[in-house]
Amino acid sequence: MDDISDNTALMQLSRDRRLAARVVAGDERALRQFVDEYFPRLYRYAHHRLRNPADVDDVVQVVLAQAARRLETYRGEATLLTWLIRICRHEISRQLHRDTRDSDLMVPFLNDDLLRSVVESIEVEGGSTPEADSRRLELIGLIQTALDQLPERYASALEMKYIEGLNSIEIAELMQISDEATQSLLARARRAFKEVCGEALHTALQV
Amino acid sequence: MNESERKDEEDSDISLLLKLAGPREKLPQELKQNWESVFRQELKAAAKSRQSRRRKWIAGVAATVAFCALLLNFIPHSPAPEPVTMVRVSSLSGSAAMTGVDGKTTELEKGMHIATGSLIETGSDSRVGLNYGGYSLRIDINSRVTLHASAVHLVSGQVYASDAVQRIGLTQLNITTPQGSVRDIGTQFTVRVSAEGTVATVRQGIILVDTGASEFQIEAQRGSAARLWVNNMGEVQSTQVSATGENWRWIYALVEPFELEGKSIYDFLQWSVSETGGELVFSRASDELYARRVLLHGSATGLDPERALLTVLEATDLKAQRQGDTLLVSSRR
Structure with a gap:
């Protein structure tokens, strides 16, 4: 850090x-x-x-x-x-009745290569087998938990941009900050998101 | 790969992950209320347990404290200053009077500042809305209320209190009655005093009712209000009543009309929830964006906030649904 x-x-x-x-x-x-x-x-x-x-x-x-x-x-x-x-x-x-000695899921850091390989594995796993569905659900849980680890403003900004498809001007309007501040916020949010969900995804997808 | 291409790729990767995950689920209001209740009870139990642990320690130092207190009695000191609470008439229906501490009676006017210690009396056709230390305090017909700096004493009649306004100075509203006191914990509630006793009804949040002999915490439930009745013998009964409708309509007689023309749907919705209680929640960020961008035209004068909500949204692409304490706004499409 x-x-x-x-x-x-x-x-x-x-x-x-x-x-x-x-x-x-x-x-x-x-x-x-x-x-x-x-x-x-x-x-x-x-x-x-x-x-x-x-x-x-x-x-x-x-x-x-x-x-x-x-x-x-x-x-x-x-x-x-x-x-x-x-x-x-x-x-x-x-x-x-599980063993509670598991290590923390939220260990930073997701580097660019790892992020890419995780994404590629999602793209390859397009089919709907029970195993793929189960992995997908696990992954969704991990991503959402990672979002929850971020400050709420970061998580909301990422959701608005990537899930709802709003542009930075629209996000700026909703968050009542300038466009420039929004872009800076998004950059920090992306970095924080990569940090917190890195190892969790790595473990889950065994890449 | 150059910096720009790397950023684009990273952007699309994060986008893919987040799209896969979808929006985070919202905590159902009912669960939130139940859990909050559990959490509060446990906090209270933990506080009691701490107090009991401290008792032994306190006993050990009691003699020292008593000695110090004795010493302090010999040292001259000035009394703590009386807190200052700003009180202003924000709305008025009919004519009502105020009697100051000097015994002089004055007819109330909108915008007038009221000195603490004054008695306000309403007649059979008058109601008064006050900004009391940042709280919205509304006095119903045939009521007598004395305004102190740290409490409102309801002698007879009915008052409604809401913390929806930005509070200045006051952190908690305390309404005293002949049968005890009612304290707010971030809420909207009414207190009525009659010859039979005191009735406290909360439609949002929690209030603490202290009868002198015991303290009761009553909490509004999903979609309904909680009511506690204390009679002159100190006996207590509780019931559930509707959180909207006729029992609450009198408070809207004192609502300052919302000037619709040129305001956004968002401003209107905020006003509506501040009057009717609850939290404004949008299904999607794009719905909120729409509400912030679209400006309204026309007038809603004469409509109370419950009716105005239905009428105004009818002309837009949004619809609203009340779910317990939440006003959920979503697109019609």
């Missing part, structure tokens, strides 16, 4: 520490922010791994109960999202 990334990560950790402390102290706005920011991400994380809506509901309720009880012990060693996902992963593993 370069200096800028290091600083960004430190700022994120510091902001997460403050947010957790404010939630524990009973600050209503902080609680609202916590709910709006992290509940949808936990939902998607659990949903991609469990599929059954009832299981997702059960697991996330347990995760949130544990998180509420342990939040006062959060010291900002990892981001709040990573901290929550660890609890969630442990709970899912417990539910599925």
